[in-house]
Amino acid sequence: MTLSTRRPRARHALLAATALAGLVALPALAQAQESTVEEIIVTATKRDSTILDVPFSINAQTQQDIQRSGAVTLEDLSRNVASLTIQNLGPGQSQVSVRGVSAGQVVRDQPGVKEQVGVYLDESVISLSLFTPDIDLFDLNRVETLRGPQGTLFGSGSVGGTIRYITNQPKIGVQEGVIEANANMVDGDDTGGYVKGAINLPVSDKVAVRAVGYYTKYAGFIDARREGGGRKKNVNDGSRVGGRLSVLLQPTENISIIPRVVYQEIRADGFNRQEVFNLYANPNTTTRAPVRMGEREQHLLLDESFADDTFLTDLTASVGLGAVDLTSVTSYVDRKIHIDRDASALTGSVSVDLGFPSAAVPLPSKLVDTTDLEQFTQELRLSSSGDGPFQWVIGGFYSEVDRIYNQRLPTPGYDPYTNARFGAGTAAAVANGFPLNSPYNASLPYNIKQKALFGEASYKREKLTVTAGGRFYDFKETRQFKSGGLFANGDNQTDKTDSSGFNPRVLVSYEASDTVTFNAQAAQGFRLGGVNDPLNLPLCSAQDKAIFGGFQSYDDETLWNYEAGVKSRFGGISFNSAIFYTDIKDLQTTLDAGSCSSRVVFNVPKAHTKGIEAEFSARLAPGFDVGVSGSLLEAEFDSTVKDGSGAVIGGIREGNRLPSVPNFQISADATYSWRFRDSIDAYVTASVQHIGSRYTQASDQENNPRSFTSGLAFGGATGTVPTIVDLKLPSYEIVNFSIGLEMDNGVDIIAYANNVFDENPLLSFDRERGGRARLGYSVGQPRTMGVTVRRTF
Template identity: 45%
Template structure:
C-alpha cells in the first residue's frame, strides 16, 4: 500500500523544483489576435471545425492544458450540451443534449451506452464504465452532438466523443515532462508525473510514447462501528501510457499500430451518506450518529479496480489524390472489480424485513461486482472525392464477449443461527457457496455487422447536400445463472435478442458569405434492447404487491432517436471571433428507463413509448485584444417524457415516471465561461491568468426520482436500533444547481509552462448523483465533487 500523504509531499517538492527551474529566461511566446483554425475528423475526413455541417465542439491540447482538464469529466465542464453523471471513479456516465434515461448501475450489464466514446478510430465505450483515460499528449477531444448512427453505430444514440491522440512524426526528437502537486481542503495531497517522447527511428519509422502516474488525494472520511474514523478513504492511483509506431514505407502507405493501457486503483468512493440504517440519529438502542459533510459510514473497506488495454492497428493507403483505403482493427481487454460495503443493504433485509438479532444483521456483507470484457472490431472503408462530390463507404464488424458476476458473501451467516425459516438452514445452492446469499453469473456475446456510407455533393459553390445511411444487424446471446437465498434459482437460462435496421442522415449546408454558414439536418440514432435480469422474488414485499407489479418484464425494446436540427456557424471581427448556435428537437421512441423494483432490491429496464429533447446550444469564442481571450458556452434543454412508464405485471402501476417528467442526468440549463489574460514578464516570458466558471442547473439521477413530487421516503426498521424516534426518513431527490470557479496563474515560454491553480475556488459542494440502497431504506447518499484544491503544475517541452 502506497503512503499517499508522503508520496504526495514528494510530488509537491518535485513540482516546486521544476517550477523554480523554469526561471531560466528563454524566448517569449507572442500572442496573435487571429483564432487558430482547428482541424477535425468528425465525418471521417479532415476539415476545419467551422466547416463541419453540424454541431461539433473541439478542445485542443492547448485549451485542455490552459483549463487544467485532464480527463473527460473535467473537459466536459467547458463544453455546451454534454453532462457527466459521476457515479464514482471510472463509473461516470455521459449524456448529450439531455437524452438520458438516467443512472445505470453495475448490476445492469445488459444496458447499452447512449454516447459512443472513441480513442482515435477505435471504439472504447462500455455501458456502466466509461473509460476514465488521462488526456496527456492529446491532440484534441471532439464532441459530436446529436445522433451519429450513420458513421459511428449503436453506441452513438445522442452523440459521439472522440479522443484524438498526437501521432508519431518525423520532425525530430521531441518530448515533454510535467509534474503536478495539489492539496485538498480538509483532505489529503495528490499529484502526478507525466511525460511523452517522439523519436524518428529512420526516415520511414517513428514512435511516440506517453507515460503517466497520478495519485488522487482523498476527502471522504468513513466512520467505523467502533467510533473511529478512517480519513480520506477515496484516495487512489491512476497510471498508464500509450505507444504508437508509424511505419511509412512509401508516401502512399502508412501503418500505425498502437497500444494503450491504464490501471485505476481506488480505495473508496466519493460518496457522502445522508442516512444510514446502522448510523443515524433516530435510534435509541444503538449509538445515535449524525453524519456530517464529506462523511460516510462503513464497516469494511470499499474499492474500485479497473484494468484497461487497447491494441489497434490503422492502415491507410492512398491510391491517388482522390481515393484512399483505411483499415482499423482493434482489440480491447478490460477487467473491473467493484467492492461495496453492502452491510446496510443486508441489514435492511435480515434485521429490517426478517427481524433477526444484531448478531445476524451486523455481519460484514461485502458485495463483489466483477466485469470482464473483450472487444474485437474491424472497420474497412474507402473515401474519395471527384469534383463536387466527396464520399465515404465502409463495412464494420464487432464482437463483444463480456462476463458479469456478482457475489454477496456474508461470512459466518449460517453460524450466526438466523431464526426466520427463509434464512435458516443451508445457504449453499447449485452455484452459491455456503454463506453466499446472492450469486449471479452472466456471460454474453454481442455480434454486430454494419454497412455504411455518406456522400457530400456541392450543389452550387455555396450549397452542399449530405446524404448518408447505415445498415446494422445485431445479435446478443446471454446465459443467466442466479442462485442464493435472496433470489429464485435460475441456472444456465439462455436468451437471445436481435435487431436490424437502417439509420439515415440528411444534411444541407449553405454559405451566406465567407463568414456565415447555415446548416440543417435530419438524423437518426439507435440503442439495442435486451433482456432484464430476473426479479429477486424472495425479497419482494407481499404487502406492496411488488412481485405482481414488477414480475412480468422479461425484456426491453430498442431505443431510437430522430433528430431535427438547424444551426449557424459564424466568424466575425476579421477572424478574431466565432459564434456557433444550434437548435434541435429529438423525438425519442422506446426510451429505456431504469426502474427500482420496490422492495425487491432489483433494477429493471422499462420502455417509455415516447419522449423528446428540445433545446438550443451556443458557443462564443473571441479575442478582442491580442492578449485577451474570452469563451462562453451554454445550453438550454427541455427533455421530457411524453408518456407514462407503466408496469407489465398482473398489477398495473406507473413505475418509472409520468408524462411530463424531466429526463434525468442533464440539467435544463448549463453555462461555462472562461477568460484568459496574457501579459509580459521580464520581457522574455509570457504570463497568463485564466478563470473559468461553470453553472449547472437542477437535475435528477433517475426519472423515477420525480415520483411523489421528488420527495424520497425511507422506511425506518424498528428492529434495527429501535425503539425509534420517528418512523420514516424523508429526503429530496432533486439535486441542487451548483457553480464552480477555477483559477490558474502562470508563466510560459517556448519550453516551460508553470502555473499555480485553484480548483473549486469557492469550495462549493455539488451533489453529482444520488446513491441509494434498497430504495433508500438501507442508505441514502450522494456522490459529491472535490473540495477546494490548490496546486502547482510545471511542464518542460523540448
C-alpha cells in the first residue's frame, strides 16, 4: 500500500475519533460531573501543587497514560502533548521544541550549539545539545512538559520550555514491585521486545531502597543495499540496557536524603535514514548498475553504529527548618557517545571535485564522531513551607561542563592518492599531528561554567495570586579547535565567550471558582551564544565561501513570552487552554553551508511565534474516558537576512516559517473499560495523532520543490540529471490501538498495534555536501504489533 492511499484512511480515523468524542460528550456531561478522576500532583514550581494551581501552561503524562498509550520514547509522548515537537535525527539525536521556538536542524558536528528546551531527570539536569537523552519511560511517575521559558527556576537551556522525567521514589514501610515483559514485531519481519523490573524494599523504619532494571531489543526496519547488489535487512536494530538504584534515608520526619545511581547503555547498528540519492546508488549511472532506492532503503559501503553510555549519580537532600525548607541537589554526569557513520559518499564526492582518479572515489570512508562529557551541577535553595498567603523560593546554581568532541575520517589507502595528485609528502604535511589516511580530523574540547542566582515569590489575596521572579546568570565558555587533513584548514585556535544577564518573570492567577482558574504571564528566556567552527575551506566552492565565511560568533538568543490561559476541572472533565505570543530576538538559526560540508549558526534579528493550545479530557461515563489535545501555531521570521549581493541567505526571509515545527497538531484518544469477569477488568484504547507539515531547515521553503544535481561525473553519470525533492515534510497521522486485561492478582496483559495503517512519516531531511554526496530522510517506525505482560506485587 502506498503512502498516498494510507493517509486518507488515517485522516478519516482522526476526524471520526474527534467527532465521536464531541458527540458523546454533550449528553454525558451530567454523568461526568459525578465521575471523578485522580488529581495529578506536579512540582513544576519547585513545590507540590496540582495542575490547576500552577500559574502557567503545563502538561503531565502519568505512568498510566504512558502504559496505555504504548509510548516507549519521548517522541511517542510528544504527539499527545499540545505544542511539543520532537524532530527525530536518529538514535539519541532528537531535538525538542516547545511552542515553535526552533532554530532548525542541529546536527552532530555542532557541539557548541546550546539546547532550547531543558531536560531534567527529577532534579538533575541531563540536557545536552544535539543528544537529547533517550530515557527509558519505565517506572516513571509522570513526564511534565512546562511550556514557555522557564529560565527563572530551570536556567538557560529552558528558553522554549522544560521537560522533566519524574521517577517513582523509594517508599519507607512499603514492599512493592513490578516486572514487565514484551515481544513485538516491526514492519512484519523483525522482532523486538524487552524485560523490565522494579522493586521497592523497606530496610527499616528510616531507610528504603528502590531498584529498577531494564533490557530492550529494538527491531530494525531499514534495509541497506550493498556494493555488488547485495542487501542487508533491518540495519537499524539495537538495544538499550540500564538501571537505577536509589536509597531514601529519613533519620527524622524533617530530613530526607536520597542518593542515586543511574546507568544506561544504548546501542544501534544503523540509522533510520531513507535515501533518495546516493553517489554510489542512483538511477543515472551507466558503468555501474543503476539503482533506484525504495521506501525504507539506504546504501552503505560500511556498517554504521551508535553507542551512548550514560552514568549519572546525584544526591538530593531536604531539611525542614520550621517555616523554611532547605534543599540541596548535587549531580554528576559522565556520558560517552560514539558514532560510526558511512561517509564514503562524502569523501568520494570530494575526491571527484579534487580530480582524483576514479579508483579513489569508492574507497570506504568512515566518519567517527565521539563525545566525552563530564558535567557537575550544584543547586542549593530555600523555600517557604507554610500555607500562608506569601510563598517564596530563592537559590543558587553552579555547573561546570567539560566536553571533548572529536571527529576522524579514517579512509584506508587515501594518502597515496593525495600524494599522487598534489605531490609527494602532501598528506603528511597537512596532517597537523593527526593520523594518516584520514583526510579530515578535528578536536574540540570545551569548558563551560555557569553561575546563577534565582528567586520567585508569590502573594495571594483572596482569589488573586501575583508571582514575580528572576534569574541572574553568568556564563563563561572556553573552546579550542584543532583540525588537520586534506579537507581541513589546519586550524589551531582558542576562543572564549562569556555572557551575563537577568531574566525576569511575572505571573498572575485568578481563581474564578474552586474549579476554574485564569492565569497570565510575561517571562523572558535566554539561550547562550557561541562560536562557529571554521569552514572546511578546501571543500568550499567560491560562492559558498563568500556567503558563509563571515559568520564567526553568534550572540545570546533572548525572547519574551506572553500568555493567558484558563484551567478548569468539573468532576471528571478537565479543560486547559492558553494563547501565547513569543517575541524572539537574535534567534540562533542553523544553515547548511552547502559544498563546505559545514554548518553555521547566525543570529536572525527578529522572529515570533504565536498560537493557541488546548487539552481536554473527560470521564464521560463510568469506564469511558476521552481526550483531545492540540495546538495551532504561527512561527515566522520577522527579518530578512541578505548577503553582499542582496540575495536572501538560507531562507531567512520575513514571513517564512521557522523550521522543524508544524503549524497544526492534534491527538485524540478514547478508552473504554469494563468488568470482564469477577476478577478481571478489560479495556480498549484507540488514539489518533496528526502532525502537520514542517520544514527541516529555513532554506527548504525557498525554490521548493528543489532540483538537486550532484555536479559529479562518476559511474558513467553526468552529474547533471536532477533529483527532484519536495522539501516540505508532509503531514502524517499515526493510529494506535490496544486491548488489555487487568486482573485482581496484579497481572496485566496488553495486546497492541501502533501505527496501524503503516504510515511512513518523514521526520527530517538531510543533504550531505549540499546534495552532492547523499540525500535522505529520517523516517518513523512502521507498523508495530506486540504483547506486553505485567505483574505487580
